[in-house]
Amino acid sequence: MASTSATATASWDGGSSPMNASYGKLMMWFFLLSDAFTFSALLITYGLVRSAHPAFEGLVNEFTFSQIYWPVPEKVFDAVPFLHGIELPLVFVGIMTFILIMSSVTMVLAVEAGHRMDRKAVEKWMLWTILGGLTFLGCQAWEWSHFIHGTDAGGALRDGTTFFGANLSLNQYGPPDFAAFFFFITGFHGFHVFSGVCLNFLIYYNTVMGVYDRRGHYEMVEKVGLYWHFVDLVWVFVFTFFYLV
Amino acid sequence: MATTDIHVHSAVHGHDDHGHDHEHEHHEGNFWTKYIFSEDHKVIAKQFLITGIFWALLGGTLSVIFRLQLGFPDMNLEWLKPVLGGWITPEGKLDPEFYLALVTMHGTIMVFFVLTAGLSGTFSNFLIPLQIGARDMASGFMNMLSYWFFFVSSVIMFTSLFLQDGPAGGGWVIYPPLSALPQAIKGSGLGMTMWLVSMALFIVSSLLGGINYITTIINMRTKGMSFTRMPLTIWAFFFTAIIGLLSFPVLFSAALLLIFDRSFGTSFFLSDIYIGGEALPNVGGSPILFQHLFWFLGHPEVYIVLLPALGLSSEIIATNSRKPIFGYKAMIGSMLFIGILSFIVWAHHMFVTGMNPFLGSIFMLLTLIIAVPSAVKIFNYVTTLWQGNIRFTPGMLFSIGLVSFFLTGGITGVFLGNSALDIQLHDTYFVVAHFHLVMGSASFFGMMAGVYHWFPKMFGRMMDDRLGYVHFWITFIGVYLVFFPMHYIGIAGFPRRYYSWTNFETFSGFADLNMLVSIAAVATLAAQFIFLFNFFYSIFRGRVASENPWKSNTLEWTTPVNVGHGNWPGAIPNVYRWPYDYSKPGAKDDYIPQHIPFSETPESNLPSENEQIKLESNGSGAIVVDKH
Numbered sequence: 001m002a003s004t005s006a007t008a009t010a011s012w013d014g015g016s017s018p019m020n021a022s023y024g025k026l027m028m029w030f031f032l033l034s035d036a037f038t039f040s041a042l043l044i045t046y047g048l049v050r051s052a053h054p055a056f057e058g059l060v061n062e063f064t065f066s067q068i069y070w071p072v073p074e075k076v077f078d079a080v081p082f083l084h085g086i087e088l089p090l091v092f093v094g095i096m097t098f099i100l101i102m103s104s105v106t107m108v109l110a111v112e113a114g115h116r117m118d119r120k121a122v123e124k125w126m127l128w129t130i131l132g133g134l135t136f137l138g139c140q141a142w143e144w145s146h147f148i149h150g151t152d153a154g155g156a157l158r159d160g161t162t163f164f165g166a167n168l169s170l171n172q173y174g175p176p177d178f179a180a181f182f183f184f185i186t187g188f189h190g191f192h193v194f195s196g197v198c199l200n201f202l203i204y205y206n207t208v209m210g211v212y213d214r215r216g217h218y219e220m221v222e223k224v225g226l227y228w229h230f231v232d233l234v235w236v237f238v239f240t241f242f243y244l245v
Numbered sequence: 246m247a248t249t250d251i252h253v254h255s256a257v258h259g260h261d262d263h264g265h266d267h268e269h270e271h272h273e274g275n276f277w278t279k280y281i282f283s284e285d286h287k288v289i290a291k292q293f294l295i296t297g298i299f300w301a302l303l304g305g306t307l308s309v310i311f312r313l314q315l316g317f318p319d320m321n322l323e324w325l326k327p328v329l330g331g332w333i334t335p336e337g338k339l340d341p342e343f344y345l346a347l348v349t350m351h352g353t354i355m356v357f358f359v360l361t362a363g364l365s366g367t368f369s370n371f372l373i374p375l376q377i378g379a380r381d382m383a384s385g386f387m388n389m390l391s392y393w394f395f396f397v398s399s400v401i402m403f404t405s406l407f408l409q410d411g412p413a414g415g416g417w418v419i420y421p422p423l424s425a426l427p428q429a430i431k432g433s434g435l436g437m438t439m440w441l442v443s444m445a446l447f448i449v450s451s452l453l454g455g456i457n458y459i460t461t462i463i464n465m466r467t468k469g470m471s472f473t474r475m476p477l478t479i480w481a482f483f484f485t486a487i488i489g490l491l492s493f494p495v496l497f498s499a500a501l502l503l504i505f506d507r508s509f510g511t512s513f514f515l516s517d518i519y520i521g522g523e524a525l526p527n528v529g530g531s532p533i534l535f536q537h538l539f540w541f542l543g544h545p546e547v548y549i550v551l552l553p554a555l556g557l558s559s560e561i562i563a564t565n566s567r568k569p570i571f572g573y574k575a576m577i578g579s580m581l582f583i584g585i586l587s588f589i590v591w592a593h594h595m596f597v598t599g600m601n602p603f604l605g606s607i608f609m610l611l612t613l614i615i616a617v618p619s620a621v622k623i624f625n626y627v628t629t630l631w632q633g634n635i636r637f638t639p640g641m642l643f644s645i646g647l648v649s650f651f652l653t654g655g656i657t658g659v660f661l662g663n664s665a666l667d668i669q670l671h672d673t674y675f676v677v678a679h680f681h682l683v684m685g686s687a688s689f690f691g692m693m694a695g696v697y698h699w700f701p702k703m704f705g706r707m708m709d710d711r712l713g714y715v716h717f718w719i720t721f722i723g724v725y726l727v728f729f730p731m732h733y734i735g736i737a738g739f740p741r742r743y744y745s746w747t748n749f750e751t752f753s754g755f756a757d758l759n760m761l762v763s764i765a766a767v768a769t770l771a772a773q774f775i776f777l778f779n780f781f782y783s784i785f786r787g788r789v790a791s792e793n794p795w796k797s798n799t800l801e802w803t804t805p806v807n808v809g810h811g812n813w814p815g816a817i818p819n820v821y822r823w824p825y826d827y828s829k830p831g832a833k834d835d836y837i838p839q840h841i842p843f844s845e846t847p848e849s850n851l852p853s854e855n856e857q858i859k860l861e862s863n864g865s866g867a868i869v870v871d872k873h
Contacts (some may be wrong), residue, residue: 011469012472013468013471014377014378014466014467014468014469014470014820015466015467015468015564015819016339016566017464017468018464019464021464022464023383023384023460023461023463023464024384026459026460026463026464027383027456027457027460028383030455030456030459030490031452032461033490033491034452034456034490034491034493034494035494037491037492037494038494038495038497038498040495041494041498041499041541042498044504045498045513045538046591047535048531048534049513049529049530049531049651051380052529052531053286063472087677144668158528167385168509168510168511169330169507169511169526170511175528175529176511176512176527177511177512177513177529177530177531180505180511181407181513181515184501184502184511184513188501191825210518212568225368226824232362243870
């Protein structure tokens with residue numbers, strides 16, 4: 001342990017914060033680590049249940065909804081608002097993902113502005129981030145609503161009756177667990193986004209009120225930024241496992 | 246961090262040294278802010294302790310009730326009617342469904358509310374700031390929230406005991422489909438819902454606490470308190486908090502999914518079930534999946550319960566043997582190794598679920614490896630005691646008791662970890678005996694040791710030694726009388742969780758052993774009232790303690806007898822040495838506390854320590870790092 005640290009204030013030998021990280025930032029990192037395990041558990045559960053169901057074997061353009069096999073995602077998620085009847089596989093969710101990732105970029109810019117103590121710029125970029133988050137949530141609401149109401153033709157259940165859309169127990173697209181996991185995991189993620197938007201708004205409000213100027217640093221922006229990037233990262237995994245694979 | 250030089254005036258709270266943040270605004274406290282919604286880690290620790298004691302008493306009482314049924318199957322329990330009401334049948338017997346609820350609640354209460362919150366919550370909160378030299382936890386507010394989430398969770402769990410249909414009854418492991426289907430047993434009704442809600446809140450509480458413990462240990466250590474100078478207690482709390490941080494969220498996920506299966510019609514864990522000849526609509530899920538998720542928490546949970554107890558006893562054994570702990574770094578290493586292994590052995594709870602035998606053999610191998618770090622710890626305890634100048638304080642006795650249980654119970658773990666032997670032993674009383682000794686009793690003894698040892702710092706008074714000895718010996722012998730016979734019953738195949746065994750010819754020969762176990766259980770529970778009396782009497786009437794009654798090295802003993810908010814009235818002491826300088830050759834006393842610089846102890850310094858003196862004198866306090 002006899003290594004010489006560059007600054008005397010950031011050693012592991014007590015009396016200072018290792019790596020100059022404040023306890024608040026550490027707390028956020030450890031919380032995110034913990035939350036990562038929550039999401040991992042959910043995604044692994046999803047993966048195992050899905051792999052226990054047969055996959056669709058035929059050609060993609062011959063795919064039809066069935067309770068026998070897990071549906072092909074691009075055949076389920078192919079609708080875009082105002083373009084009823086046109087098949088645009090994964091276009092809408094692609095737009096959603098792009099918006100969420102852009103909101104991470106604006107978050108980075110807000111953090112950077114915070115380092116410069118530039119209150120106006122923090123306000124501007126926080127607003128864009130909040131807007132991005134809200135847009136994502138709005139898109140998700142539309143997608144859920146479309147998923148719930150279903151297609152014009154509907155799909156056959158195991159007993160042969162036609163069912164339109166989806167709920168937690170039954171759906172027209174495939175085995176019951178397909179929709180149940182979709183609702184559960186995207187819902188759980190959406191709740192994280194919603195909490196993130198609330199936190200972002202709180203940060204924005206505090207910035208406008210000059211709280212961080214008085215405090216002398218904008219570290220809160222950074223801490224909430226960590227959370228926002230994490231939520232973004234989780235979406236990349238959710239997106240991969242639900243829409244791409 | 247801001248300056249650490251703080252002056253606490255007699256009644257006025259000190260400013261906290263991390264005062265640039267918002268959550269520490271202490272006004273002169275009234276009753277509510279001082280004792281109820283306190284942000285002082287010591288008060289929060291006592292809140293956890295008292296709540297834990299309440300739960301321990303309740304959990305113990307529940308076990309005695311079902312032990313009556315097991316030990317005296319023909320007994321008329323009419324006399325329990327005033328307490329249990331409808332749970333006693335008109336024939337004077339215990340209601341079978343209530344028996345299941347008793348077993349479930351006993352497990353839940355003991356594992357989570359007593360040995361997780363009561364043990365870790367009490368001592369992590371109390372000792373971390375005191376032993377690393379901090380004014381308080383990183384976030385006092387989160388710490389307070391942690392207790393109150395636990396409190397609400399406790400209230401919900403407690404309320405569920407009084408439901409018409411009784412509390413949860415599917416076992417503390419709440420395996421679906423039993424726990425997922427309210428029509429299956431009474432104990433899967435509202436009681437199960439409340440169990441899940443309560444546990445979700447409990448997990449939030451343990452997360453808030455754990456994040457706080459970890460960051461406090463990393464960020465708030467006083468000058469000179471490097472990681473290699475931390476007492477083993479702190480290392481144990483550190484690992485415990487990390488294990489909890491990584492495993493509890495998985496139970497959280499599982500509980501949420503189960504809530505959806507129960508209440509919202511999903512089939513995550515359900516498939517192909519018939520009840521009363523009717524097929525349920527659920528298809529596609531897997532109940533085994535729940536077991537994987539549950540045991541991913543469930544196994545690390547064993548070490549969440551045990552590691553703090555091992556940490557406490559390391560400290561107590563070294564202090565009372567007047568010897569440095571043997572193998573300080575080996576102790577840390579073995580705890581780290583145990584912590585890592587705890588995450589990759591969970592499937593040994595599931596050997597008989599139809600798991601691939603090859604996979605079983607891998608989990609068996611990993612499980613058996615745990616014996617290595619565990620043995621390292623046992624040997625280190627024994628070698629610390631070896632030729633020590635042992636003082637048999639009650640805390641010391643309980644610590645030695647822990648070592649005994651850890652050994653006895655640990656050895657049977659080698660049997661159970663074997664996937665072939667487990668076919669015979671699974672879900673028998675052998676398992677019950679194993680985990681009650683190695684994790685239940687060992688951790689409970691660690692907790693008791695901690696209470697006896699740190700009572701003077703908590704309440705400024707001493708507990709009575711003689712009552713402590715009586716309490717120890719009855720409990721120690723009682724625990725062995727309860728759990729040792731269970732091994733024999735278990736090897737014979739006697740299954741756990743059975744309400745009645747008298748109809749099986751095979752088991753009728755064990756009636757006398759079961760009776761012995763039950764009598765011992767009643768006696769052991771009764772002995773705890775000696776402790777309760779001692780505890781509460783000593784808070785108010787005990788002999789007034791001195792600042793450092795055990796002549797111990799760690800920093801908490803440098804605080805005044807009645808520790809105020811902020812812990813040290815003056816500056817926080819710097820740390821110059823490790824915490825185990827007991828009976829150092831040449832030294833004046835048989836102990837040198839951590840805050841004594843080497844420059845004051847030339848007579849006992851090693852050559853390398855003499856070289857550190859010049860680093861002490863530059864006033865920086867931090868010695869290990871050469872700064873220039």
